[in-house]
Amino acid sequence: MSTISPKIASQLADSAYDIQTAGVLGYRLGEHADDLSNHFDFDLSNGPIKGVSGGFLSHLFNRTSGFALMGEGKGVYKGDYVIALRGTASLKDTLTDAHCGLSGSATGSMVHAGFNKTFYSMKPAFQQYFSSRLTQSSGGTVHCVGHSLGGALAGLTADWLKSTYSLPVNLYTFGAPRVGLQGFAQKTTARLDNIFRCTHGADPVPKVPLWPFTHAPDNASEYRLDNSQGFSPNAHKMGLNGNPGYINTAKSNDWASLHRKSNDFLYTPVRLKYADRINVSYGGYWADKITSALITLLKDAGYYSSILAQAGVGSTLTFYDLVARTLTEVAQSSARFAEQTTGLLGHMLAFAGQAFVKITELTFEFIKWVFDKTIDVLHRSVRAALNTID
Template identity: 50%
Template sequence: METLSPSIAAECADAVYSVFSPDSMGNIPMPLSTQLERRFSFKGKPSPVMGETGGIFGLYTQTTGFAVIGEGRERHRNSTLIAIRGSSSIADYLTDFDVGIATGINNQSVHSGFEEAFASMRPSFNDRLAKRLTQAGPNHTVHCVGHSLGGALASLTADWLKSQFPVKVKLYTFGAPRVGLKGYATKNTNQIDAHYRCTHGADPVPLAPVWPFIHAPNEGAGEYRLDSAEGINFSAHRMGHKGTPGYRNTAETDDWGKLKRQSMRFLNQTVRLRYEDRLQASFTNYWSEKLNAALITLLKDAGYYSVVAGQATMSSALTFYDRLARSLEKIAEASTEFAEQTAGLLGHMLVFAGKAAVTVTKLTYQFIRWVFETTIGTLNRSVKKALESL
């Protein structure tokens, strides 16, 4: 079962951006290296798979080129490549922030905007792939590749392929956001044959959407961290050679074994935060993950985790965080210990969001709701800036 090298996977994720605006004949000139052309055929000027993205209630809906399909050559002759582009238009980044919940192809809860975008491409994928993959058999491998929103769509495409065809599927993503809730991440982890999730330390996009969304794979080494950067910097999301650092640059190797692996540091770990230590927090990937873990720990300590996590599958993000704030108010009222633990969490969240001067006094629903809005809003502004920079 052949694997794409980091450099080839990164080139695919970058080159597919050229499909955004096909010519009058529906074709696009795709810039490919000799190395990639030796491995996959795109049949001259490939016609892209179109996809539809848009904001809430269909506002600003836009249909654009989203993906290309390549047939394997030489040692990849028993492979198919699907490359899906990331977010580079207003319609696309509105989709990224339209955080509702939908049921994905694997019957688990996923980001509704991602699911709607994938659903618009699925008929075209089926038309182009069904005959080839039905006849291919279990030794055939499909490589799904994407950057940013393209990584999320590649993940959903991989799920669909495993549900429809007797093939192996490998998933390669760069700077991809979280696609679904825990059930989705677990099922995706177990059914996809190999995951290569690549991130930069300062890239804000993989931090969104926040909990209860989580990344797949949610077991094992987790991700390939391609640099050692800290903080959060919108430019760290860029794919091309001109980016700083640029995923094409940091993935410039033929060996996955040479890249640094990093587990999700706080997944399933107990984290309790003291209010007096809040100034240790900072606007970084590290603290984003640690705050998620501290919230989950508090909910589990108070016996609310199962109920709150279950509510996530039945509501939009707006409604979910309203319910979460009410739950934390009740938890804080239950005991002095829980009140202190809640204050510690909120205090660290405020410092993360640049609001260190705000003092946590009354643990009311209104205040807790405001802290969540402020914290998530601060992170989302960085994510939006990163997407707009593509």
Template identity: 50%
Template sequence: MRDLTPQIAVKLAEAAYEIKDKVGGVYESDALDLLSRDFDFNLSNNVVQGTSGSLMEHIFKHKTGFAVIGTGKKSGDYNGHTVIALRGTANKRDVVTDMHCGLSTSANNLPAHAGFNKTFNSIKPALEGYFTKNSSGPVHCVGHSLGGALAHLTANWLHSKQNGRPISLYTFGAPRVGYAGFADKTSNSLHRVFRCTHSADPIPLVPFWPFVHTEGEYTLNAAPNINAQAHRMAGNSPGYINTASSFKSFAAVNKRSEHWHKEQVRLDYEKRHQASFTSKWAHRLGAALITLLKDTGLLYEVQHMITGSLTFYDKVALLLTKIAHMPGNFAEQQKGMLGHMLVFAGKPGIVITDLSYKFIRWVLSVTLDKVAQVAGSAISLLK
């Protein structure tokens, strides 16, 4: 199966934003025009409408263009292939900035982010209509930002419905969609996964722990400091269109193969000032939490936690309060993790003197909110 090039994939991701609204009664896209050598896009019939994750849009059933489907031309390199490009919602209030998200069952029968699932379910009927009639040949699912999350869910859904059909996933600056089991099942079931990031992009860091990414990360730009500008598609700061288009193939992109969430991290409270507001420390703090839960035998409980009246992190804080009273060195291990979180969140002067539920919940909140604030700014820049 021939892979898309980084340039084609990022152009498709760009085009998904351009078909949000009709102009003069028709959909238009300059990005799709540039891809016309390889693909046919019937904008009269193959634009999929959906409803965004915001509550008001669902209440009023406000539908806009969410995805565009193309077919490979017989004369091109992708004869017999199908491409589907999906966009995210350019709204700061969107679910990606809600760190206290719920879960719902996804197409691969594992829990995933409820907000992403809700939006995906609004476009699924149209996808079913198309792919029931077009059930052969490789499929490439593409998206930037929240569109990457929807592409992820679309690829999983297609695999569950049309098992054996080669399906590849291409995302740019996409958030995390599910827990470790969900990510691993995606990595093992799809033909190829090209998860592209800028190291400074805050959106791939959310939702926070224990949501994780699929295996493998194609790093298009390695600047370490978290910066809302790094999430943008256009421009040179660094701009996904700019960075992706500089590579002729994904084989030329630096690929990080390790699983961050499988790293064993135990942190010393006295060394907490080594932490910084970087993607490296966001990953390390997530790994530290998972390590602590694994060491105390509580990881299984978290991985199978479905939220109800309490938010997810209310329940995590309850478990951490329980750990604080366990025999052994777990309280010190937890103190080290929380101390590093405070420095990461820009509160280095706070000294930990107790491990009460109220304090632990507050530390989790300020840490999550620090990332959420930058993630919200990144989403706003998409407008």
């Protein structure tokens, strides 16, 4: 089994944006065509694999555009295949749509309905491509690569490929959002041979959709390619003009040389004290820590399993309604839980820029309001437009 380097993976993810539409002179790859053609052949005579993304209207009119770049390995990668998928500007709405629900993945786990729909629009083309090739293949590795929504699609593609064809499958993502619930994350982590999840500290996209959506690999490990903090829209960019731009930070030829990070508090209990809320800053670190504190509180009070069981049923909106309702009950059950709930809510208020709000009564209305504010501020980081280009 082979692995492609961070450099090649990022060049593939970047090149997937070169093939959106055909021109009078057809399709050609951009800047990395030269480097990549040392390792892979890309037959673009029939164009890339098309997909449908975006809202209701795009699906209605079946508006397709180039989504997946397929390559066949040569040299040291002989027998291997690469699939590079691109993101889309229409992702903004999908990611922060609190009404968006879940649907069953090709392997039977609950995943984001919007991502899944776009994957299904490409699945027949993948099937056709691989059914004619994998029979004569020498049993090489399939490398699935993608940035942003493309990373989510690469995750769904890799999961389906591995379950359909018996061959090694690796996944490489840059700034990808969470694809599915814990069940999907666990199963796909076990199923796939390697997962290289790359992030920038200030990229808000890997922080959405919110819990109960969970990243794979489910041991919370990621390759953190920079030291940025807070949230910055420019940190999400793949290309040269990003700040820092994944193409610029993933130049390494070796995964071992990159910083592997794991937020260990995701697996240890987090109990927040109200007085400590002054430490909160707006960014990915505290988004994760607050989520861990919420999970800890639900576990401590014995509600975690029943809440998770409800996650697959409704939308984000109705799910957090249920969470707020449950916390109201939890807070009323004992003085200890009331204190722990107050600690959590205090941190959420500080995160949402509402630190001045005094917590008096732990009513459902108040708790729901705190959750709404926190979700809103997280979603806003993803919706934020770039007002200046530098």
